[in-house]
Amino acid sequence: MRIAVTGKQGQVVQSLLRRGAETGVEISAVGRPEMDLADPASIAAAFSALRPDVIVSAAAYTAVDKAESEPELAFSVNAAGAGAVAEAAARIGVPVIHISTDYVFSGDKASAYSEEDATAPISVYGRSKLAGEKAVAAANPNHVILRTCWVYSPFGANFLKTMLRLSETRDHLSVVADQTGCPTSALDIADAILAIATRVVTDPAPSLRGTFHLTGSGEASWADFAEEIFAELAKSGGRTVGVERIPTADYPTPAKRPANSRLNGDKLARTYGIRLPDWKQSMKIVMRDF
Numbered sequence: 001m002r003i004a005v006t007g008k009q010g011q012v013v014q015s016l017l018r019r020g021a022e023t024g025v026e027i028s029a030v031g032r033p034e035m036d037l038a039d040p041a042s043i044a045a046a047f048s049a050l051r052p053d054v055i056v057s058a059a060a061y062t063a064v065d066k067a068e069s070e071p072e073l074a075f076s077v078n079a080a081g082a083g084a085v086a087e088a089a090a091r092i093g094v095p096v097i098h099i100s101t102d103y104v105f106s107g108d109k110a111s112a113y114s115e116e117d118a119t120a121p122i123s124v125y126g127r128s129k130l131a132g133e134k135a136v137a138a139a140n141p142n143h144v145i146l147r148t149c150w151v152y153s154p155f156g157a158n159f160l161k162t163m164l165r166l167s168e169t170r171d172h173l174s175v176v177a178d179q180t181g182c183p184t185s186a187l188d189i190a191d192a193i194l195a196i197a198t199r200v201v202t203d204p205a206p207s208l209r210g211t212f213h214l215t216g217s218g219e220a221s222w223a224d225f226a227e228e229i230f231a232e233l234a235k236s237g238g239r240t241v242g243v244e245r246i247p248t249a250d251y252p253t254p255a256k257r258p259a260n261s262r263l264n265g266d267k268l269a270r271t272y273g274i275r276l277p278d279w280k281q282s283m284k285i286v287m288r289d290f
C-alpha cells in the first residue's frame, strides 16, 4: 500500500513516517514548497504524479490563537485546501482520510461528544476546520474524517514538549484545570490511520466512510496531564515540578477553547474495532523518546 500524506514536519505526518519505516508501508510526505494548501493549483499536480492508494490529509493551519487575526489564511488552508486535497483524491479514484478536531464543538456539553452531536465552533480555527470537513465530504464521498483532540508526540510543538522544556528551569507551574479532553498520542493516531487505510482501500462498504472520533482513552484536564508528565519525570530522576491548578479565566488567550473537548470513540470501535490505548499508557511510551 502506498500512502501520500499532506505536510512534512507535523506531528501526525512525522508519526506516520516513523510507522511507515517500521512496517514497510510506503509513505510519501507532500508539503511545502512543492504543495502549498493555500495554493490550490499546487495540490492536484502533487498527487497525480505519486499515484497513491490513499491520501491522508493531515496538514493544517494549526496556530489556534494566530488564526483569530488571520482568518483568511486559516480558511484558505483548512477549508479550501482540505477540499482540494479531497478533490485530488477523487480525481485519481482513491479514498481520503482527513484529520479534524474537537474544536468543531462548543464544549458546552456535559459528557463526551458523539459524531451525531451538533457542531458549533467558538474560534476561527474551529470554524475553518468545520468548513474543511464539509469541503472534504462534498469533494469526495470516499472519505473518512477522523476528529481527534489534544495531540502530543516526540515531534513538532505540543503540550508535553512544552511541559518538559519548562521543567528544566521551573519548579512550579500554573496550569488550566477546568478544560477537559482526551490527550492523544500522534503515534497512536498513525497506527489507527494505517489500519483504517488498509480497510478502506479494499472494502467499499459505505459504513466505513463518514466521520469518526479518534482519541486516547480516558480523560484529563490540562493540569491532570501536566501532573502526570511531572510524576513520570520524577520517577526517572527528573526535577520535581509542582502544578498550581488554575481556571481558564486566569490564563486568557486570543482564541476561546472548548471547556469540554472529550470525544466518544464508540463508533470507531464498533465499525473498525479500533480503540486507542489509555492516554497515560501512551504518554509513558512517548516520554521514552526524550
Ligand SMILES: NC(=O)C1=CN([C@@H]2O[C@H](COP(=O)(O)OP(=O)(O)OC[C@H]3O[C@@H](n4cnc5c(N)ncnc54)[C@H](O)[C@@H]3O)[C@@H](O)[C@H]2O)C=CC1
Residues within 6 Å of the ligand: 006, 007, 008, 009, 010, 011, 012, 013, 031, 032, 035, 036, 037, 038, 057, 058, 059, 060, 061, 062, 077, 099, 100, 101, 102, 129, 147, 148, 149, 150, 151, 152, 156, 157
Ligand atoms: N495538535 C493538536 O492538538 C490537534 C490537531 N488536530 C488536527 O490534526 C492534524 C495534524 O495536526 P498536527 O500534526 O498536530 O499539526 P502540526 O501543527 O504539528 O503540523 C501541521 C503540518 O501542516 C503543514 N502545513 C501548514 N500549513 C500548510 C500549507 N499551507 N501547505 C502545506 N502544509 C502546511 C505544516 O508544515 C505541518 O507539517 C491537523 O489537521 C490538526 O488540525 C486536531 C485536534 C488536535
